[in-house]
Amino acid sequence: MNTHTGYHSVIQRLNAAATPTPKLVTVSKQQSWDKITPVLDAGHRIFGENRVQEAVERWGDKRDQYPDLQLHLIGPLQTNKTDDAVQFFDVIETLDRPKLAHALAKAMDKTGKWPDVYIQVNTGAEAQKSGVSPADLPDLLDLAHDLNLPIIGLMCIPPVDEPAAPHFVLLRNLAHQYALPHVSMGMSNDFELATKLGATSVRVGSAVFGERG
Numbered sequence: 001m002n003t004h005t006g007y008h009s010v011i012q013r014l015n016a017a018a019t020p021t022p023k024l025v026t027v028s029k030q031q032s033w034d035k036i037t038p039v040l041d042a043g044h045r046i047f048g049e050n051r052v053q054e055a056v057e058r059w060g061d062k063r064d065q066y067p068d069l070q071l072h073l074i075g076p077l078q079t080n081k082t083d084d085a086v087q088f089f090d091v092i093e094t095l096d097r098p099k100l101a102h103a104l105a106k107a108m109d110k111t112g113k114w115p116d117v118y119i120q121v122n123t124g125a126e127a128q129k130s131g132v133s134p135a136d137l138p139d140l141l142d143l144a145h146d147l148n149l150p151i152i153g154l155m156c157i158p159p160v161d162e163p164a165a166p167h168f169v170l171l172r173n174l175a176h177q178y179a180l181p182h183v184s185m186g187m188s189n190d191f192e193l194a195t196k197l198g199a200t201s202v203r204v205g206s207a208v209f210g211e212r213g
């Protein structure tokens with residue numbers, strides 16, 4: 001697939017799915033520059049990466065060339081990487097535990113950078129490792145509030161072997177319940193469904209760039 005075509009077709013499908021269209025985070029992890037450059041050339045600036053170190057290596061020297069880049073961390077974050085993550089990313093989508101909330105707050109104080117933060121919710125309960133359970137979400141939100149973390153919304157990755165719709169509905173309802181404006185959900189296979197169910201941000205990799213690796 002031609003990358004340029006992939007990008008434009010995803011944009012068209014998003015436009016057709018709902019108004020207003022969600023923010024499109026194109027997931028560039030493990031993709032080559034041959035594939036990423038046409039998307040940058042088309043004017044797109046919002047990219048997702050799942051590892052701190054890789055993202056810094058890949059995108060570190062692109063910031064000068066593209067000052068309006070917005071980079072989202074969409075993968076799990078270890079507490080010993082929070083300084084780098086806070087320095088580098090514009091948005092961190094994967095806060096999922098109290099220890100990480102404390103580490104992020106410390107890193108933000110230290111670096112003076114305050115990226116927007118999503119809390120990742122494990123809507124699939126036991127099926128999946130990352131994310132706070134819906135039952136533990138209120139306490140994590142209270143803690144994040146006490147620490148003055150800039151929480152803007154909720155994010156989820158539904159289990160691959162289940163229909164995604166109930167997970168999307170649950171996440172949207174939780175965001176409404178806690179008055180959080182943003183909902184990050186939907187990937188290549190289900191971003192239109194997620195959009196119809198209230199996503200304000202979708203994370204799309206292979207449908208834009210082709211298969212990874």
Ligand SMILES: *Cc1c(COP(=O)(O)O)cnc(C)c1O
Nearest residue numbers: 027050074187188203204205206
């Ligand atoms: C890799 C990844 C995506 C993109 O996956 P595709 O199926 O290629 O669209 C989205 N979200 C997260 C958290 C990911 O790790």
